[in-house]
Amino acid sequence: MTTEQTTGQTTGQTTGETTGQQPPRVGFFTDTSVCIGCKACEVACKEWNLVPEDGLTLTGMSYDNTEALGASTWRHVAFIEQTKPLGGQQAHQPHADLDVLALAARGSATPVDEAAMTPTTPGPPTADGRTELRWLMASDVCKHCTEAACLDVCPTGALFRTEFGSVVVQQDVCNGCGYCVPACPFGVIEQREGDGRAFKCTLCYDRLGAGQEPACAKACPTDSIQFGPLDALRERAERRVAQLHAAGVPDARLYGAEPDDGVGGAGAFFLLLDEPEVYGLPPDPRVTTRDLPTMWRHAALAAVTLLGGIAAAHRVFGRKR
Amino acid sequence: MSEARVTRDGLEGVRPGREALFGNGLDGGRRRGRERPVVPQAEFTSYYGRPVLKVPSWEARDIAGYMFLGGLAGAGSALAAAAQFTGRPATARALKLSSLGAISLSTAALVHDLGRPARFLNMLRVAKPTSPMSVGSWLLAGYGPAAGLAAASAATGLLPRLGTAATLAAAGLGPAVATYTGVLLADTAVPSWHEAHRELPHLFAASAATAGAGMALLAGPRRENGPARAVAALAAGGEALALRSLLTSAGHAAEPYRTGRPGRLLTTAKRLAFLGTAGATLLAGRSRTAAALSGATLLAASAATRFAVFHAGIASARDPKYTVLPQRLRLQAEAEAEAEATGAA
Numbered sequence: 001m002t003t004e005q006t007t008g009q010t011t012g013q014t015t016g017e018t019t020g021q022q023p024p025r026v027g028f029f030t031d032t033s034v035c036i037g038c039k040a041c042e043v044a045c046k047e048w049n050l051v052p053e054d055g056l057t058l059t060g061m062s063y064d065n066t067e068a069l070g071a072s073t074w075r076h077v078a079f080i081e082q083t084k085p086l087g088g089q090q091a092h093q094p095h096a097d098l099d100v101l102a103l104a105a106r107g108s109a110t111p112v113d114e115a116a117m118t119p120t121t122p123g124p125p126t127a128d129g130r131t132e133l134r135w136l137m138a139s140d141v142c143k144h145c146t147e148a149a150c151l152d153v154c155p156t157g158a159l160f161r162t163e164f165g166s167v168v169v170q171q172d173v174c175n176g177c178g179y180c181v182p183a184c185p186f187g188v189i190e191q192r193e194g195d196g197r198a199f200k201c202t203l204c205y206d207r208l209g210a211g212q213e214p215a216c217a218k219a220c221p222t223d224s225i226q227f228g229p230l231d232a233l234r235e236r237a238e239r240r241v242a243q244l245h246a247a248g249v250p251d252a253r254l255y256g257a258e259p260d261d262g263v264g265g266a267g268a269f270f271l272l273l274d275e276p277e278v279y280g281l282p283p284d285p286r287v288t289t290r291d292l293p294t295m296w297r298h299a300a301l302a303a304v305t306l307l308g309g310i311a312a313a314h315r316v317f318g319r320k321r
Numbered sequence: 322m323s324e325a326r327v328t329r330d331g332l333e334g335v336r337p338g339r340e341a342l343f344g345n346g347l348d349g350g351r352r353r354g355r356e357r358p359v360v361p362q363a364e365f366t367s368y369y370g371r372p373v374l375k376v377p378s379w380e381a382r383d384i385a386g387y388m389f390l391g392g393l394a395g396a397g398s399a400l401a402a403a404a405q406f407t408g409r410p411a412t413a414r415a416l417k418l419s420s421l422g423a424i425s426l427s428t429a430a431l432v433h434d435l436g437r438p439a440r441f442l443n444m445l446r447v448a449k450p451t452s453p454m455s456v457g458s459w460l461l462a463g464y465g466p467a468a469g470l471a472a473a474s475a476a477t478g479l480l481p482r483l484g485t486a487a488t489l490a491a492a493g494l495g496p497a498v499a500t501y502t503g504v505l506l507a508d509t510a511v512p513s514w515h516e517a518h519r520e521l522p523h524l525f526a527a528s529a530a531t532a533g534a535g536m537a538l539l540a541g542p543r544r545e546n547g548p549a550r551a552v553a554a555l556a557a558g559g560e561a562l563a564l565r566s567l568l569t570s571a572g573h574a575a576e577p578y579r580t581g582r583p584g585r586l587l588t589t590a591k592r593l594a595f596l597g598t599a600g601a602t603l604l605a606g607r608s609r610t611a612a613a614l615s616g617a618t619l620l621a622a623s624a625a626t627r628f629a630v631f632h633a634g635i636a637s638a639r640d641p642k643y644t645v646l647p648q649r650l651r652l653q654a655e656a657e658a659e660a661e662a663t664g665a666a
């Protein structure tokens with residue numbers, strides 16, 4: 001099913017938003033509270049964008065064997081196992097046909113003997129003998145920053161901003177200088193080994209041009225990844241946070257949704273259930289080009305000092321002949 | 322799978338999935354109205370200890386080497402011009418030749434480090450002041466030929482007027498070639514580089530002066546080396562000052578400069594600089610051998626500084642602590658300031 005959906009051949013052009021004038025800025029709202037960790041987004045992205053294999057390893061990091069975003073990983077589903085209660089969730093809900101306490105004590109709904117691995121290792125029990133555990137899953141992606149460091153520092157102009165407001169590498173221009181790699185405050189873009197050039201999420205530039213939503217959003221079965229005009233997504237995200245707060249999930253918060261944050265607001269923002277760093281995201285990212293005027297001033301001052309020092313030294317020792 | 326569409330009037334075709342509540346039962350707001358807990362964090366969290374940033378794939382030999390050679394060339398050109406105009410022709414000639422050699426090698430290192438070396442000319446496809454690498458490429462494009470002409474004219478004695486003009490141009494651009502690399506490193510998210518963005522250009526200028534003076538001592542005749550000895554002393558002082566201010570202002574990001582390989586390199590650099598400067602000021606005026614030895618020591622000191630800075634940055638990018646902790650503390654400080662402001666109002 002996924003294959004059919006993501007190759008996109010069956011649907012063709014459905015929306016005409018892109019004809020005529022400048023389309024609105026679009027992006028992703030990734031609502032991690034409904035993510036089920038199926039990795040359909042990772043697969044759909046790889047399939048659609050023909051992203052090569054990036055290593056088959058077992059990491060021991062819960063169900064995350066993808067590890068991180070990179071040159072050949074443009075969507076990455078993070079898995080976090082925590083001994084924290086999930087919002088207002090209670091372990092003592094009546095389940096007529098289930099002994100949930102026994103399950104919790106065992107750490108898994110699958111009998112240990114039957115499961116080769118029990119990922120839900122229970123934490124220390126609470127005072128009343130219960131163990132509390134929650135699983136956080138989040139699909140990470142390039143943030144398509146409003147003030148994108150990668151784009152600012154690219155010396156060849158390979159990185160550019162599209163008419164949709166996304167940030168894309170022109171692969172025929174990139175010379176693999178690798179400057180964008182340490183510039184990105186989120187650690188997204190990377191040079192592909194053996195190729196040398198830098199690669200990252202394109203927000204499915206080709207699909208947007210054809211009026212289609214990106215492959216990951218299309219494939220997401222729970223609508224954890226939502227695609228649309230950014231301002232509409234922001235409104236929707238606000239409502240979702242309010243809904244979760246009202247339902248007793250005080251930890252729900254938006255990440256990257258503020259236009260006045262360190263990167264001018266992200267084009268791909270998130271609803272998280274814990275601090276950003278728990279998911280491997282920087283808590284307060286800043287685009288470093290904001291400090292560039294200061295840096296150039298210091299560089300100019302330093303250059304002048306260097307010249308001045310050399311001139312002064314020669315002045316002191318005077319002419320030789 | 323998501324057939325829903327975002328429209329300005331709201332959503333169409335929504336399915337309940339995205340409104341789904343989760344967990345095996347919700348208590349209907351037992352915690353309703355509770356504020357998100359703002360717990361001051363003493364330690365930091367990370368995702369399985371993985372780095373938040375991507376570590377640059379740059380080779381230390383290529384990029385730290387590039388910065389060292391660029392500094393040597395740039396400061397050397399300024400020294401060469403000063404030597405030429407104060408009647409020190411042998412030193413001037415030697416420095417022009419060394420600058421040409423250094424800038425050629427450094428450009429080669431830069432091209433070698435590209436993922437697609439054949440496309441290096443794409444560097445001059447655009448001119449972007451927001452990209453220190455673009456600015457640097459244009460600087461090199463101007464400086465390289467000037468340094469080449471100056472050296473060629475000095476070596477052959479041909480076209481003396483053009484040679485002088487080129488010498489002046491190289492002397493003007495050289496210091497910029499030497500200091501822009503500080504901005505190149507600082508304009509990244511790498512904590513130990515960015516947190517040092519005010520000091521790195523000064524540190525690099527001083528380190529370049531150390532290298533240039535070292536080359537003048539190594540390659541110039543003894544009777545001409547007075548100014549080079551003074552420059553070596555000035556540079557050592559400047560480097561110590563810049564480094565001190567860097568280590569105090571960089572906060573947590575200063576740690577990599579003190580520990581591990583970069584820490585050892587920096588200690589080596591300091592010792593070499595001390596030895597070289599002492600030799601240059603005390604002995605180099607009297608003995609040609611002492612001058613050459615001090616010069617070589619100063620060159621090594623400058624190289625060690627660049628490698629130390631390079632490796633400190635790499636170490637800080639590898640450890641999520643240096644990314645997360647300072648940002649967390651910054652957020653905390655901002656929240657406290659805000660709380661104070663609202664409390665006072």
Ligand code: SF4
Pocket residue numbers: 142143144145148149150151167183184185186187188189200
């Ligand atoms: S997240 Fe990184 S790669 Fe993506 S746009 Fe922002 S700076 Fe560029």
Ligand code: SF4
Pocket residue numbers: 153154155156157158159169173174175176177178179180181197198
């Ligand atoms: S690696 Fe390519 S995309 Fe990245 S900064 Fe260099 S030229 Fe630009």
